[in-house]
Amino acid sequence: MSGTAQQNAYAYLKEQILSGALAASVQIRPEQVAKAIGVSRMPVREALLQLHLEGLVTFGANRRPFVTARSPNEIIELFEIRVALECLAVARAVPNLTDSNFEALEAQLKRMDRVTRDRPLWLELHARFHEMIYAAANMPRLLDEIRRAQAAIQPFLMMYIDLYHIPEMPGVEHASLLQILRKRDPALAATALADHIRSAASGVIYFILSGRHSGGAALSHLDPTPLNMEKR
Amino acid sequence: MSGTAQQNAYAYLKEQILSGALAASVQIRPEQVAKAIGVSRMPVREALLQLHLEGLVTFGANRRPFVTARSPNEIIELFEIRVALECLAVARAVPNLTDSNFEALEAQLKRMDRVTRDRPLWLELHARFHEMIYAAANMPRLLDEIRRAQAAIQPFLMMYIDLYHIPEMPGVEHASLLQILRKRDPALAATALADHIRSAASGVIYFILSGRHSGGAALSHLDPTPLNMEKR
DNA sequence: CGTCCCTAAAGTGTATCCACTTTTTAACGT
DNA sequence: ACGTTAAAAAGTGGATACACTTTAGGGACG
Numbered sequence: 001m002s003g004t005a006q007q008n009a010y011a012y013l014k015e016q017i018l019s020g021a022l023a024a025s026v027q028i029r030p031e032q033v034a035k036a037i038g039v040s041r042m043p044v045r046e047a048l049l050q051l052h053l054e055g056l057v058t059f060g061a062n063r064r065p066f067v068t069a070r071s072p073n074e075i076i077e078l079f080e081i082r083v084a085l086e087c088l089a090v091a092r093a094v095p096n097l098t099d100s101n102f103e104a105l106e107a108q109l110k111r112m113d114r115v116t117r118d119r120p121l122w123l124e125l126h127a128r129f130h131e132m133i134y135a136a137a138n139m140p141r142l143l144d145e146i147r148r149a150q151a152a153i154q155p156f157l158m159m160y161i162d163l164y165h166i167p168e169m170p171g172v173e174h175a176s177l178l179q180i181l182r183k184r185d186p187a188l189a190a191t192a193l194a195d196h197i198r199s200a201a202s203g204v205i206y207f208i209l210s211g212r213h214s215g216g217a218a219l220s221h222l223d224p225t226p227l228n229m230e231k232r
Numbered sequence: 233m234s235g236t237a238q239q240n241a242y243a244y245l246k247e248q249i250l251s252g253a254l255a256a257s258v259q260i261r262p263e264q265v266a267k268a269i270g271v272s273r274m275p276v277r278e279a280l281l282q283l284h285l286e287g288l289v290t291f292g293a294n295r296r297p298f299v300t301a302r303s304p305n306e307i308i309e310l311f312e313i314r315v316a317l318e319c320l321a322v323a324r325a326v327p328n329l330t331d332s333n334f335e336a337l338e339a340q341l342k343r344m345d346r347v348t349r350d351r352p353l354w355l356e357l358h359a360r361f362h363e364m365i366y367a368a369a370n371m372p373r374l375l376d377e378i379r380r381a382q383a384a385i386q387p388f389l390m391m392y393i394d395l396y397h398i399p400e401m402p403g404v405e406h407a408s409l410l411q412i413l414r415k416r417d418p419a420l421a422a423t424a425l426a427d428h429i430r431s432a433a434s435g436v437i438y439f440i441l442s443g444r445h446s447g448g449a450a451l452s453h454l455d456p457t458p459l460n461m462e463k464r
Numbered sequence: 465c466g467t468c469c470c471t472a473a474a475g476t477g478t479a480t481c482c483a484c485t486t487t488t489t490a491a492c493g494t
Numbered sequence: 495a496c497g498t499t500a501a502a503a504a505g506t507g508g509a510t511a512c513a514c515t516t517t518a519g520g521g522a523c524g
Binding site: 040064 | 480
């Protein structure tokens with residue numbers, strides 16, 4: 001409810017999409033959204049453009065906006081992009097990590113372990129944990145790209161941990177990752193991180209292929225039902 | 233002059249920026265642009281948003297749009313991102329390359345060699361040459377990301393080859409890259425490509441640090457002179 | 465001569481309106 | 495009953511208008 005109308009529209013739509021409230025392939029009706037948050041179509045339009053460029057919204061025939069539907073292949077692709085980018089980031093970060101960085105990372109892990117209910121919060125903390133590492137690489141543009149790739153996958157991560165209650169039995173995996181980072185060996189760190197991401201990837205991808213994802217978000221091959229239920 | 237006003241505005245601004253006609257750090261005046269191409273501020277606004285998300289435009293204090301100024305560090309960073317992404321792409325592409333793909337690539341190289349004057353055209357053909365390789369990876373999203381990173385660097389490449397007349401004495405480097413790809417060894421291909429990109433990178437970065445870049449595009453530490461010269 | 469304030473100019477965000485396109489509905493003839 | 499087409503409804507892109515913000519100038523005053 002703060003800031004410009006455009007930011008509101010953007011935040012609203014992004015939340016709806018990332019949380020899975022707006023399922024994949026669903027048509028977005030700018031007018032409806034506009035009415036819902038009390039602005040005109042224009043800021044919604046711009047928010048949609050922005051989301052489009054971030055890959056969360058697709059314009060179908062005749063510029064009608066849909067929630068982007070991702071094929072399993074595209075998700076695999078996004079994970080591979082993440083591996084490439086994040087390995088670069090961690091390799092560059094590792095020589096720069098200070099002791100106080102490690103303290104902060106440990107603290108963040110503890111914070112994550114304390115959260116066992118609130119899955120979105122855990123995901124948020126988890127994303128921050130990784131960003132804290134990458135930040136040491138001093139490559140802001142790279143961080144942007146990583147965030148973009150991450151956002152494109154998030155709805156699926158959300159569904160995945162939501163279904164399997166995964167907030168990770170007190171984060172052994174992350175703790176051991178941290179141990180490896182302490183060795184400050186770029187190649188080793190990159191390998192470990194690649195494994196880490198790929199293990200998450202395989203879980204998510206298996207989950208998606210198994211078709212267990214609910215109405216939350218859907219994949220491209222699922223029915224592209226329109227959003228509005230009134231008057232028909 | 234075709235398509236929607238927004239596309240025109242986008243194409244116009246992008247051309248101006250990529251060609252270096254609009255120097256870095258220069259303030260963009262939506263109204264001026266609008267008048268210049270005969271549309272209202274609105275499509276220009278959206279084009280700016282789009283360019284912003286592609287990294288070519290930055291919004292300064294109070295949302296005033298500027299041509300993005302890149303520090304030498306950011307350019308280095310972008311090249312490293314390219315290395316990461318394009319190595320992934322080539323590694324995945326190499327096993328899929330067919331004989332007809334190689335024929336097409338050879339043909340493209342010949343086309344490039346024939347162009348010695350028209351630098352922008354050469355750059356265009358060169359970009360396509362690389363894309364032809366990556367296309368075989370069957371990773372469209374990755375291709376997008378590569379294009380984005382590529383576009384962010386292009387103004388500097390343009391200035392660089394423009395100054396040094398580089399359209400490459402008949403492309404030995406690319407020919408030898410192609411020879412390596414023929415071996416269809418992903419790791420080898422990735423290494424070769426990394427070298428290839430880094431060699432371009434070091435040329436561009438040296439050129440930038442040497443301060444020989446003209447008024448075309450400027451770096452962040454250079455004077456942020458406004459664009460409009462009328463009425464002041 | 466410098467500094468503060470006040471006004472004017474330029475910019476930005478966005479609501480509204482209109483022109484044009486696409487899609488749906490309805491009607492009609494076969 | 496079906497397909498075809500005409501009319502209506504719903505969208506979309508874009509121009510204009512307006513409210514609000516920021517920037518720049520220009521005195522008035524110290």
